[in-house]
Amino acid sequence: MRADEVFRLLDSTRFAMRGHTYVAAWDSDEATKANPATLAEAGKLALQFRWLQFDAFIGSNAVATISDVASAASGSGSGLDFLKKFGDKFGERQFLRLQLLPLALRVFRFEMAPFVTNATRVDLHLPQTPEFAFSNDTIAGVNLAYAHPIGKEWALGVTLRPFYRNYMSGDLGVADVTGLMGATDFDMSTFFLNRGAMGLGLDIGAIWNVTKVARLGLLVQDLGDSGYLSGDDPGPPPIRQKVSVGGLARKSWGKWNLDFMGDLEDLLDKADIGYLRHLHLGTEFGRSLFTRDHDIGLALGVDEGYIVGGAFLDIWILRLDIANYAAETGYNPGQAVDRRWAFSMRTTTTF
Amino acid sequence: MRSKLTFWGCLSLVALLVCACEMNLYSFVADDDDPDALLEGVRAALDERDYATARAKINALKGAGNDSTDVRLLEVATDLGESGLDMWEILVSVLETATGLGLATATTANDGVSQFFDSITGSVLGTGDTRTQRMDALRNSLRRLFDAPEPKDSRIKGMSCLLAGVLAVPLFSDMQGAITSAADSLTQIGSTVAAGGDPCEDLGEFESSVSSAADNANDFALVLEAATSGCAFLDVSKTSGLNTVETQVKKLTTSADQGCSALPECPASNPNCNEIFPECVQDAMGIGSTSSNSSGDGRISGCELILFCRTAGNCF
Numbered sequence: 001m002r003a004d005e006v007f008r009l010l011d012s013t014r015f016a017m018r019g020h021t022y023v024a025a026w027d028s029d030e031a032t033k034a035n036p037a038t039l040a041e042a043g044k045l046a047l048q049f050r051w052l053q054f055d056a057f058i059g060s061n062a063v064a065t066i067s068d069v070a071s072a073a074s075g076s077g078s079g080l081d082f083l084k085k086f087g088d089k090f091g092e093r094q095f096l097r098l099q100l101l102p103l104a105l106r107v108f109r110f111e112m113a114p115f116v117t118n119a120t121r122v123d124l125h126l127p128q129t130p131e132f133a134f135s136n137d138t139i140a141g142v143n144l145a146y147a148h149p150i151g152k153e154w155a156l157g158v159t160l161r162p163f164y165r166n167y168m169s170g171d172l173g174v175a176d177v178t179g180l181m182g183a184t185d186f187d188m189s190t191f192f193l194n195r196g197a198m199g200l201g202l203d204i205g206a207i208w209n210v211t212k213v214a215r216l217g218l219l220v221q222d223l224g225d226s227g228y229l230s231g232d233d234p235g236p237p238p239i240r241q242k243v244s245v246g247g248l249a250r251k252s253w254g255k256w257n258l259d260f261m262g263d264l265e266d267l268l269d270k271a272d273i274g275y276l277r278h279l280h281l282g283t284e285f286g287r288s289l290f291t292r293d294h295d296i297g298l299a300l301g302v303d304e305g306y307i308v309g310g311a312f313l314d315i316w317i318l319r320l321d322i323a324n325y326a327a328e329t330g331y332n333p334g335q336a337v338d339r340r341w342a343f344s345m346r347t348t349t350t351f
Numbered sequence: 352m353r354s355k356l357t358f359w360g361c362l363s364l365v366a367l368l369v370c371a372c373e374m375n376l377y378s379f380v381a382d383d384d385d386p387d388a389l390l391e392g393v394r395a396a397l398d399e400r401d402y403a404t405a406r407a408k409i410n411a412l413k414g415a416g417n418d419s420t421d422v423r424l425l426e427v428a429t430d431l432g433e434s435g436l437d438m439w440e441i442l443v444s445v446l447e448t449a450t451g452l453g454l455a456t457a458t459t460a461n462d463g464v465s466q467f468f469d470s471i472t473g474s475v476l477g478t479g480d481t482r483t484q485r486m487d488a489l490r491n492s493l494r495r496l497f498d499a500p501e502p503k504d505s506r507i508k509g510m511s512c513l514l515a516g517v518l519a520v521p522l523f524s525d526m527q528g529a530i531t532s533a534a535d536s537l538t539q540i541g542s543t544v545a546a547g548g549d550p551c552e553d554l555g556e557f558e559s560s561v562s563s564a565a566d567n568a569n570d571f572a573l574v575l576e577a578a579t580s581g582c583a584f585l586d587v588s589k590t591s592g593l594n595t596v597e598t599q600v601k602k603l604t605t606s607a608d609q610g611c612s613a614l615p616e617c618p619a620s621n622p623n624c625n626e627i628f629p630e631c632v633q634d635a636m637g638i639g640s641t642s643s644n645s646s647g648d649g650r651i652s653g654c655e656l657i658l659f660c661r662t663a664g665n666c667f
Contacts, residue, residue: 127440
């Protein structure tokens with residue numbers, strides 16, 4: 001079956017709160033997660049150290065499960081009591097993603113941003129004939145991005161991304177388990193996969209500033225499908241190319257701005273999930289206090305048809321983002337929602 | 352002050368909108384009849400144990416000509432779920448009795464399989480109408496799997512092996528019941544013959560036992576089809592290390608598959624052993640008919656069960 005959630009190599013709480021719109025976004029500290037062409041708007045920014053950014057994305061179902069695991073680990077209740085709790089978890093994706101971006105450096109229009117991300121998903125389906133599936137995806141690498149303005153209206157940017165990926169997944173049904181019980185010789189690789197490889201990704205982005213308050217963006221992420229240079233053969237699943245377009249319009253009242261954004265991701269529908277799920281809409285209301293970006297604000301968006309939102313605040317030494325968003329884990333929009341919380345914390349020094 | 356109020360007011364509105372809103376704005380334009388969407392809809396309905404919705408979507412899929420391994424497996428899950436035969440509940444029930452049966456201390460994989468099958472007792476299948484419904488579900492599910500578009504798919508084979516094993520456990524009990532009932536009827540027939548009476552006068556009870564045995568034999572054919580298809584834990588071609596179900600299937604097949612084209616010869620110690628099989632009884636059993644089984648044909652009929660399994664320890 002083709003139902004699956006949208007793959008994101010690096011996710012962002014800020015993008016999540018505004019419907020995962022980012023293609024035509026203004027320059028921010030998360031430019032390399034978005035359109036590298038925005039680096040051309042460096043302006044007065046000469047040097048910036050982003051000492052540490054920590055992002056956490058957790059599914060609402062996973063919160064309860066983690067509590068159950070903690071309770072079992074503390075010894076309250078038997079193993080069977082713990083197993084029985086899973087009877088209520090059929091059809092509820094357990095999701096946890098953690099991201100660490102340490103020691104990023106921005107020098108005018110160039111940025112180097114190391115990262116490590118780990119995403120874990122666990123699914124339990126069909127209590128009648130139980131099926132268990134999990135995946136654990138760890139990617140560590142560095143985004144090396146540069147942008148250049150072309151005239152007054154255009155900017156082009158590129159991100160080169162060497163990375164290492166380790167991908168584990170498993171898919172087991174009840175009939176597989178009883179088959180394993182009777183077999184004297186079996187190959188676990190039929191059910192479990194553990195593959196690691198070095199890879200290289202390339203993003204190319206363009207921004208057209210139609211007016212001072214309206215712009216269009218084009219972004220090609222993982223050009224030609226990010227391939228693997230060495231490691232296990234076959235390697236982890238390929239990271240598919242994603243061609244996206246987006247637009248942004250701003251309305252200002254004094255120092256406060258209201259941004260409207262819309263993206264159509266994956267124009268070629270390489271993820272094969274239908275175009276409806278690729279339409280993202282967002283709005284952000286905020287203002288700048290210390291930086292070139294909005295430092296305080298609220299955001300609302302439509303992400304795969306679900307209403308999402310969040311807020312952010314920069315208190316100079318620390319920036320905090322929080323969002324409640326949704327991921328579609330079914331095939332059609334609205335079929336199987338996994339509501340999630342995202343939290344981001346970042347500390348930067350800008351010269 | 353006013354801007355602070357506006358900010359907190361907006362924040363509360365955002366929180367309320369987001370957290371309270373499970374609706375999807377695009378769902379009204381999504382194509383609910385897309386086969387992939389229907390398949391996913393069946394899975395979601397089964398996760399919720401909503402069998403009416405699951406059945407409706409499966410019928411929509413098959414009505415549009417979409418039949419695949421995925422559809423068959425989901426159909427089987429729906430059959431089992433509708434009858435209340437929920438493998439998750441069985442698993443929990445098995446583990447709850449595991450300490451008593453020593454499942455947790457199984458020393459070999461076969462110990463584990465044997466104990467798993469031994470755990471499938473009346474409490475799992477139920478009694479009366481519930482039991483009948485669940486046996487029907489197992490039977491229908493096996494037929495759906497054998498008739499699947501890709502019967503050699505590993506998932507189809509694995510599921511049919513599992514369900515065949517689950518079906519076999521109560522089936523052996525039912526077979527013994529039918530054979531005992533037939534044997535009792537034959538004993539009465541023998542008494543009637545010895546007393547000079549008409550054994551064909553009232554064969555109602557015997558015919559009922561023959562019918563039950565025939566039904567059991569048909570179910571056994573499903574088990575045998577799975578057991579000879581290359582299951583890891585239900586494989587009658589093994590010569591050693593057989594689990595309890597494999598042992599029983601093999602013993603039954605060896606002892607009972609002796610044909611029904613004619614009555615067996617009587618031993619010297621009991622030369623009149625076939626007196627209990629007057630012509631009317633032979634007709635009721637189908638002995639010598641054109642459709643009767645041959646010896647060693649790999650199939651067991653109700654007739655063979657009654658002819659060769661009446662002696663205790665012979666087949667079970």
